[in-house]
Amino acid sequence: MNVTSRVRAGAVVGAVALALGAFAAPAAIADPPAAEYRTLAGAGSDTTQDVVNALGNVVLNSSNAKIIASYDATGSATIKTRATNCVVNRPNGSSAGITALAADVADTTVDCIDFARSSRGAKTAGSTLTWIPFAKDAVSVAVRTDSALYAAGAQNLTTAQLASIYTCNTTTLNGVTLTPLLPQTGSGTRSFFLEKLGLTDAQVGSCVDQTVQENNGVALNTAGDIAPYSVAQYIAQVNTKVSDIHGATDLIQVNSTAPYTSAFALNTGFTFTRDVYNVVPTAKLTDATIASTFVGSASKVCAATSTLTDYGFGTLGTACGATTITGNN
Structure with missing residues (x-):
């Protein structure tokens, strides 16, 4: 079944969402307004797009102007990040965002992308890029x-x-024929999930639908559907901090650990936890705006703890803003 048919057939809101007020209007946060070109432009991960979009509204410079322009993983085919020249293909997913950033670094004639949102760490050794956990x-x-x-x-x-x-x-569980789903290639959630299962892309079975946009519960429209899902995104969707597309789904325990607490917050003791990152060119770590925005636990992003937790994420304390992880991709 393709993604389109899954989305159309699965538009059902579950009992969990109803109990938690899923029909409240979510905050309208998406791409920055057209012709509003902020200092730092970024794109990539679907998982962190909403929280970084929200950070774009609260992270301000000394003149109270917004610093971060965060572009969604899906939407129009291209994004425009500067007033002139910078029309680029919209990166969908962590890997696509990182690839776009690396290409921008390699092309010394352009300066269109300043950071990539990523829900995975570095894949290849090197020093071109730095993964900054937030x-x-x-x-x-x-x-x-x-x-x-x-x-x-x-x-x-x-x-x-x-x-x-x-x-x-x-292929069956509890008498149900399983129809496992995976996010699209390039998704950081996909990479992280497979890594935790000890699998490579080549080991994924032919029964798996690998075309689904990540964190879209509406795509689970048959009884046997099962898919990896960001816990933070799920919490934010059910709490209507973002558009609620969790559909009729709930997150289950893995290895007998619960993904969220009784207070409906991220369980930091869950079996599959991960840091999420903003990736920047290593050469720009000393840039005053990048440093004050992303680097160190006192940076503007790390200080916005209420925004992070509002969107279902946990905070990192003194580990936030570290610059110890580098790579080329």
Whole structure:
């Protein structure tokens, strides 16, 4: 089943969302307004786009002007980040954002992208780019609450079970034929999830639909659907801090740990936790605006803790803003 049919068929709001007020209007945060060119332009991860968009509204310079321009992972085919010349293909996902940033660094005739949003760490050794952590997230798996996969006593899977499902060795569970989903290629959530399962892209089974936009619960429209999902994104969607597209899904336990607490906050003790990053050119770490915005625990982004937690993320304390992770991709 393709992504379009999944989205159209799955527009159902679950009981969990109803109980938590899913029909409240979410904050309208997306691409910066046309012709509003801020100092730092970035794109990439779907998982962190909403929280970084929100940071763009609260991170200000000494003149109270907005510093961060964060462009969504999906939308128009291109984005324009400067008043002249900088029309670039819209990066969809962490890897696409990082690739666009690396290309910008390599091309000394342009300066169109200042940072990439990433929900994964560096893949290749090197020193061209620096991954600056700013918040804590986790990845669980979503299933429909009206499915036998969510029946009493079935809301827990182990790492080994998930690996077997995504290699298509386990094809049924609780009498339900499984239809596992993965986010699109280039997704940081996809990379992180497969890494935690001990799998490479080449080991993913032929039964897996690998075309779904990440963190879209509406795409889970049959009883056997199961997909990795950012816990922070799920919390933000159900709390309507962003557009609620969690559909009729809930996140289940992995290795008997819960993805969120009884207070509906990220469980930082969950089995699959990860840092999320803003990636910048290493050569620009000393740039005054980049440094004051991203670098160090006292940076403007790290200081915006209420925005981070409002969007479902955990804070990193003194580890926020570190510049120890480098790579080329």
